[in-house]
Amino acid sequence: MQILAQVAFILALAIGIGIFIRNIRRMIRNINLGREIDRTDNSSKRWKKMVKIALGQYKMVRRPVSGIIHVIVYLGFIIINIEVLEIIIDGIFGTHRVFSVAGAPYSFLIGAFEILAFLVLVGVIIFWIRRNVLNIYRFKARELTEWPKNDANYILYFEMVLMSLFLIMNAADYQLQLNLAPHYAMASGEIAGAFPVSSFLLPLLDGFSDSTLIIIERTAWWLHILGILFFLNYLYYSKHLHILLAFPNVYFSKLKPKAEFDNIDAVTKEVQLMMDPNADPFAAPAEAEGAEEEGEPEKFGASDVFDLNRVQLLNAYTCTECGRCTDQCPANNTGKLLSPRKIMMDTRDRLEAVGENINKNGKFVDDGKQLLDDHITREELWACTTCQMCIEACPVGIDPLSIIVEMRRYLMMEQSAGPADLNNAMGNIENNGAPWPYNQMDRLNWATEN
Amino acid sequence: MAENIKVPTMAEFMAEGKQPEVLFWVGCSGSFDDRAKKITKAFVRLLNKAKVDFAVLGTEESCTGDPAKRAGNEFLYQMQAAGNIEVLNGYEIKKIVTTCPHCFNIIKNEYPGLGGNYEVMHHTTFLKSLLEEGRLTVEGGKFKGKRITFHDPCYLGRGNGIYEAPRDLLRKLEVELVEMKRCKKDAMCCGAGGAQMFKEPEPGKEDVNVARTEQAIDVKPEVIAAGCPFCNTMMTDGVKAKNREDNIAVMDIAEMIATAEDL
Ligand code: SF4
Ligand code: SF4
Numbered sequence: 001m002q003i004l005a006q007v008a009f010i011l012a013l014a015i016g017i018g019i020f021i022r023n024i025r026r027m028i029r030n031i032n033l034g035r036e037i038d039r040t041d042n043s044s045k046r047w048k049k050m051v052k053i054a055l056g057q058y059k060m061v062r063r064p065v066s067g068i069i070h071v072i073v074y075l076g077f078i079i080i081n082i083e084v085l086e087i088i089i090d091g092i093f094g095t096h097r098v099f100s101v102a103g104a105p106y107s108f109l110i111g112a113f114e115i116l117a118f119l120v121l122v123g124v125i126i127f128w129i130r131r132n133v134l135n136i137y138r139f140k141a142r143e144l145t146e147w148p149k150n151d152a153n154y155i156l157y158f159e160m161v162l163m164s165l166f167l168i169m170n171a172a173d174y175q176l177q178l179n180l181a182p183h184y185a186m187a188s189g190e191i192a193g194a195f196p197v198s199s200f201l202l203p204l205l206d207g208f209s210d211s212t213l214i215i216i217e218r219t220a221w222w223l224h225i226l227g228i229l230f231f232l233n234y235l236y237y238s239k240h241l242h243i244l245l246a247f248p249n250v251y252f253s254k255l256k257p258k259a260e261f262d263n264i265d266a267v268t269k270e271v272q273l274m275m276d277p278n279a280d281p282f283a284a285p286a287e288a289e290g291a292e293e294e295g296e297p298e299k300f301g302a303s304d305v306f307d308l309n310r311v312q313l314l315n316a317y318t319c320t321e322c323g324r325c326t327d328q329c330p331a332n333n334t335g336k337l338l339s340p341r342k343i344m345m346d347t348r349d350r351l352e353a354v355g356e357n358i359n360k361n362g363k364f365v366d367d368g369k370q371l372l373d374d375h376i377t378r379e380e381l382w383a384c385t386t387c388q389m390c391i392e393a394c395p396v397g398i399d400p401l402s403i404i405v406e407m408r409r410y411l412m413m414e415q416s417a418g419p420a421d422l423n424n425a426m427g428n429i430e431n432n433g434a435p436w437p438y439n440q441m442d443r444l445n446w447a448t449e450n
Numbered sequence: 451m452a453e454n455i456k457v458p459t460m461a462e463f464m465a466e467g468k469q470p471e472v473l474f475w476v477g478c479s480g481s482f483d484d485r486a487k488k489i490t491k492a493f494v495r496l497l498n499k500a501k502v503d504f505a506v507l508g509t510e511e512s513c514t515g516d517p518a519k520r521a522g523n524e525f526l527y528q529m530q531a532a533g534n535i536e537v538l539n540g541y542e543i544k545k546i547v548t549t550c551p552h553c554f555n556i557i558k559n560e561y562p563g564l565g566g567n568y569e570v571m572h573h574t575t576f577l578k579s580l581l582e583e584g585r586l587t588v589e590g591g592k593f594k595g596k597r598i599t600f601h602d603p604c605y606l607g608r609g610n611g612i613y614e615a616p617r618d619l620l621r622k623l624e625v626e627l628v629e630m631k632r633c634k635k636d637a638m639c640c641g642a643g644g645a646q647m648f649k650e651p652e653p654g655k656e657d658v659n660v661a662r663t664e665q666a667i668d669v670k671p672e673v674i675a676a677g678c679p680f681c682n683t684m685m686t687d688g689v690k691a692k693n694r695e696d697n698i699a700v701m702d703i704a705e706m707i708a709t710a711e712d713l
Contacts, residue, residue: 256559257555257559257609257610257611258608258609258610259555259559259604259605259608259609259610260555260559260560260609261519261520261560263524263528263560263563263564264524264528267524267525267528268528268563268564270525271525271528271529271532272532274529275529275532275536300524300525301522328632328636328638330638330639330641330658330661330662331652331654331658333638333658333661334641334654334655334656334657334658334661335653335654335655335656336651336652336653336654337652338652379652379653382649382652383651383652383654384644385604385639385641385642385643385644385646385658386520386604386643386644387604387608387638387639387643387644388604388608388609389604389608389636389638389639392608392635392636393636405520405522407522408521408522409522409523409524410522411522412521412522412523412524413522413523413524413525418521418522418523419649419650421648421649421650422521422645422648422649424648425517425521425645425648425649426517426518426521426523426526429513429515429517429518429526429530430526430529433478433511433512433513433530434478434481434482434512434513435478435513435517435647435648436478436482436483438481438482440509440512441509442482443476443481443482443508443509443511444457444459444481444506444508444509445481446476446480446481446482446487446490446491447455447457447494447506
């Protein structure tokens with residue numbers, strides 16, 4: 001019986017971790033579909049930023065209520081999962097509370113876990129109320145369709161159940177120890193662990209026989225570990241991937257001033273060629289032909305996920321769908337369709353569709369769809385004021401603006417599909433050196449007019 | 451112009467074989483927009499008063515390419531940048547000051563990658579340094595004790611981390627500085643950036659400039675101080691839309707200092 005349980009445990013562990021590794025590999029493969037980008041400079045600055053923003057949750061606490069509860073839930077969840085290490089060792093070797101040999105420190109730890117579990121439970125309940133009962137702008141947007149809404153709630157239910165299981169397991173264990181049940185009670189007769197919270201549950205277990213208590217304890221123990229393995233694999237399909245990705249995402253985020261956009265090198269080369277009076281007029285077409293022979297000529301901007309860079313795709317997987325960006329986006333605030341959160345969610349949805357396509361066909365087979373128009377509309381893209389508020393607001397270092405700009409570049413340079421009035425302004429800049437139809441020769445008139 | 455302001459050009463400096471202390475980059479708005487021209491002139495008066503040896507490019511200046519770049523027309527932007535950099539490098543310009551945060555950002559951050567390396571300052575930072583060097587003095591004058599709120603331009607504040615220089619100048623004017631709920635890092639855009647200035651807004655409930663102006667009106671200011679010609683236009687329109695133009699003025703900080711000093 002015992003050996004059977006051990007085999008079942010090892011099997012569950014192997015399957016759970018196996019699927020997790022497969023998912024992570026798929027995710028990395030999908031991210032690598034994007035263009036290369038070098039963000040390995042300034043590593044000490046990047047580490048510091050990661051510690052401050054990802055680990056320290058510096059931006060989360062700028063909104064004190066949700067920020068502080070998030071820190072509690074996060075720390076609680078992580079620390080309590082140290083317990084999982086013990087569960088795994090016990091599961092494989094058929095031991096019980098193997099770390100309890102440590103004595104007092106062990107009791108302290110278990111006691112601390114219980115208090116944390118209780119705080120997490122309270123925090124998660126407050127989160128549920130905020131999300132479902134209170135009227136909060138960022139939880140009501142149109143991109144929060146059924147799945148994202150459910151995803152957010154599922155995870156809360158899930159944590160409630162996990163924390164409850166942990167406490168029930170401890171309560172049953174405590175009662176068994178008090179009953180001096182074999183395998184549970186310490187040889188020394190001392191109590192292993194401390195149960196500041198679960199001891200309040202003892203009245204619920206009143207009158208149960210040892211065998212019933214063992215069933216309760218074992219069931220809670222098994223559900224707890226199976227739940228964690230399930231959670232590990234749920235991550236990939238959920239906004240909770242940020243638990244892992246917040247770290248690399250912040251590390252690779254932009255360090256330059258937010259208002260600084262990158263220059264496209266390929267454009268620089270073309271402009272140099274055009275401006276160079278010594279350039280051989282016949283050299284340019286020859287070179288262009290050469291480029292075509294080697295493959296596609298460089299595409300400017302992005303119409304699909306393949307044209308985005310890898311950091312942008314990592315951003316999409318990291319987005320927690322918290323809506324802090326959208327909450328402060330001036331376009332969204334004034335009723336425009338644009339929502340930076342939706343930009344990130346759309347990018348991830350499209351990338352996932354492409355990934356599924358590759359899983360099925362071995363390689364990407366054109367599905368007649370793309371990120372532009374099928375997910376993100378032009379109306380959304382043109383509503384952006386490039387104010388960078390979304391970048392500033394994001395607690396995990398995501399840059400929705402860079403995707404918007406990349407897609408505008410495609411519309412402008414590959415499709416000449418800007419709004420008509422904007423095209424006028426572009427024409428003016430080209431012809432008169434100003435976005436308005438004034439003559440460049442009149443540029444200094446202000447100095448002499450009254 | 452009737453008043454006596456001196457606006458020397460780089461070409462004139464060149465002819466005399468001289469190099470100015472700083473180049474004043476006027477920008478399209480500052481050159482052509484009627485409201486923004488007033489800011490340009492106020493700033494020039496301050497430069498003259500502080501005896502700053504400056505020059506402008508005049509007809510040799512061209513659009514920096516900012517609206518093109520933010521709209522996604524990288525090609526047009528880089529053409530503009532290449533032309534401007536050629537002129538600036540031709541004159542061996544080292545230091546540039548501008549009254550427009552968009553010109554400031556693009557020349558400071560994006561031109562270096564294309565071969566244009568200069569020390570670039572926004573006029574508020576520049577004016578602050580003039581005060582610190584004792585070349586310019588500012589006293590409260592007309593604005594002493596008035597309730598003033600400052601609207602952070604995205605490309606100056608959040609975009610480049612400059613929040614204090616404009617506020618320090620306002621403090622020098624001895625105003626009662628009141629902050630909007632969304633200020634500094636969290637300041638809401640006026641709605642002009644990203645080439646929005648040159649197009650109709652997308653359909654929505656409200657215009658961005660009106661929403662932002664409402665936030666300013668909430669703190670009951672007598673003057674909404676601005677540091678960007680586009681913000682200035684947007685907030686001025688917002689104040690008009692709210693029918694408050696009789697008791698709320700929208701002014702650039704340079705204009706406020708020039709007015710306070712009766713320049
Ligand atoms: S940069 Fe664009 S998307 Fe981001 S907050 Fe500003 S307007 Fe919204
Ligand atoms: S981009 Fe950042 S701020 Fe916006 S929803 Fe995603 S995680 Fe939240």
